[in-house]
Amino acid sequence: MSIGQEILLLLKEEITEIEYNRYIKQLVFDSKKSTSDLVIYYAPNALIANWIKSKYKEKIAHLFEIRQGSKVSVKITLKDQMDKVKQEQKVEQKTKHSLLNPSHTFDNFMVGGSNQFAYAAVKSVSDRAGKVYNPLFIYGGVGLGKTHLMQAAGNVFQNQGKNVIYTTVEQFLNDFIRHVRNKTMDRFQEKYRKCDVLLIDDIQFLSNKEGIQEEFFHTFEALKGTGKQIILTADKHPKKIGGLEERLQSRFEWGLVADIQPPELETKIAIIEKKCEINKVKLTKDIINYIATVIESNVREIEGILSKLHAYSQLMHVDIDLAFTKNVLKDQLRENRSNLTLDIITQSVSKDLNIKPSEIRSKGRSKNLVYARRIAIYLCRELTQNTMPQLAQYFGMKDHTAISHMLKKINELIENDEDFKVKIDELTNKITSSS
Ligand code: ADP
Numbered sequence: 175m176s177i178g179q180e181i182l183l184l185l186k187e188e189i190t191e192i193e194y195n196r197y198i199k200q201l202v203f204d205s206k207k208s209t210s211d212l213v214i215y216y217a218p219n220a221l222i223a224n225w226i227k228s229k230y231k232e233k234i235a236h237l238f239e240i241r242q243g244s245k246v247s248v249k250i251t252l253k254d255q256m257d258k259v260k261q262e263q264k265v266e267q268k269t270k271h272s273l274l275n276p277s278h279t280f281d282n283f284m285v286g287g288s289n290q291f292a293y294a295a296v297k298s299v300s301d302r303a304g305k306v307y308n309p310l311f312i313y314g315g316v317g318l319g320k321t322h323l324m325q326a327a328g329n330v331f332q333n334q335g336k337n338v339i340y341t342t343v344e345q346f347l348n349d350f351i352r353h354v355r356n357k358t359m360d361r362f363q364e365k366y367r368k369c370d371v372l373l374i375d376d377i378q379f380l381s382n383k384e385g386i387q388e389e390f391f392h393t394f395e396a397l398k399g400t401g402k403q404i405i406l407t408a409d410k411h412p413k414k415i416g417g418l419e420e421r422l423q424s425r426f427e428w429g430l431v432a433d434i435q436p437p438e439l440e441t442k443i444a445i446i447e448k449k450c451e452i453n454k455v456k457l458t459k460d461i462i463n464y465i466a467t468v469i470e471s472n473v474r475e476i477e478g479i480l481s482k483l484h485a486y487s488q489l490m491h492v493d494i495d496l497a498f499t500k501n502v503l504k505d506q507l508r509e510n511r512s513n514l515t516l517d518i519i520t521q522s523v524s525k526d527l528n529i530k531p532s533e534i535r536s537k538g539r540s541k542n543l544v545y546a547r548r549i550a551i552y553l554c555r556e557l558t559q560n561t562m563p564q565l566a567q568y569f570g571m572k573d574h575t576a577i578s579h580m581l582k583k584i585n586e587l588i589e590n591d592e593d594f595k596v597k598i599d600e601l602t603n604k605i606t607s608s609s
């Protein structure tokens with residue numbers, strides 16, 4: 175029985191049976207929408223709702239308080255009305271916050287050597303809008319957290335009631351075109367020049383677009399002139415973007431230009447732990463370490479990996495352990511390393527073991543050759559998307575069954591021969607970190 179129903183039975187003890195049956199019995203408790211400080215009951219019609227509200231609401235609240243030890247507010251309403259209220263709230267939220275992701279907060283952002291400069295810059299801007307670095311320009315590679323950081327500041331400002339606009343260059347451009355077409359440029363200008371904070375993502379797309387650069391320049395001047403904060407991101411330093419008007423490029427550097435670098439291992443681990451917490455996925459330490467070492471730098475992959483692991487484990491009713499993780503991530507890894515070729519891997523093995531590539535690919539049977547060939551084949555299989563027949567052809571072996579036997583043998587070695595395993599790990603690291 176739900177706590178809501180329990181409370182109604184307690185109430186029953188205190189009122190007449192007629193009253194109970196006529197009114198209270200008709201209430202339906204909403205266990206989904208109720209929380210520890212708001213309880214919601216639905217009445218069948220407005221009459222009953224009003225009657226209960228005036229006569230029993232206090233009592234119900236009191237019973238909850240006794241039962242839970244904390245105050246609650248009680249809502250007696252009609253079901254469809256509740257839905258309406260919710261819907262209105264949703265629409266309102268949508269129009270207000272539609273573009274800022276609420277989970278992009280400073281709390282959810284893990285700081286390490288690679289991003290602490292950008293983090294500190296954005297944080298100080300969020301403490302003192304328009305007063306410290308204006309504009310603040312953040313640049314760095316894909317998936318390193320630029321949008322997250324910029325929106326973290328946006329969320330802070332929005333919670334202070336400031337009018338924040340977050341837009342990508344593309345949306346800004348589309349908006350511009352639409353207003354030009356509708357001959358409502360005054361409204362466009364009003365919108366962008368009167369906001370308190372302007373966040374523009376991926377500024378590199380302004381490159382070689384003169385019309386919008388001109389418009390953006392005036393927006394920039396208007397905001398900057400009135401001390402309104404501007405935050406910009408791009409994948410490169412303003413100097414390197416190219417195709418930008420001189421006056422824009424120089425303005426981008428007026429405030430502070432901060433870069434984000436690819437995360438170090440520890441930061442990656444911290445980010446994975448945070449994402450697990452947010453997405454309620456439980457992973458052991460060794461799995462987290464494994465994921466952190468296999469993803470290169472793009473943090474965006476982490477979320478994809480977690481949801482993939484979660485989905486697979488649910489579908490297949492298995493716990494997420496290391497072997498399972500490795501399996502699930504196999505395809506992902508091969509995709510990531512599509513720039514690795516059989517030649518590159520063979521050359522690396524060749525260099526490391528001091529055996530010519532042509533020898534590795536020959537049929538020679540000496541111990542050293544066999545050793546090098548095994549390692550090369552294993553790494554080619556692990557690190558590229560080549561099929562077994564392709565590997566057979568490359569290494570001059572009879573067919574895919576020969577490769578398959580070989581791989582089986584190698585896996586046994588990895589299990590039983592610690593030196594062999596260490597060598598494989600060492601070479602894997604070498605090859606993948608230089609690719
Ligand atoms: P960018 O805009 O630089 O391409 P995003 O800001 O979109 O990258 O980040 C990609 C994903 O990685 C987002 O889900 C973001 O929350 C996450 N992310 C990136 N860096 C961090 C970090 N330091 N801590 C937590 N999450 C991060």
Ligand code: MG
Nearest residue numbers: 320321322375
């Ligand atoms: Mg981004």
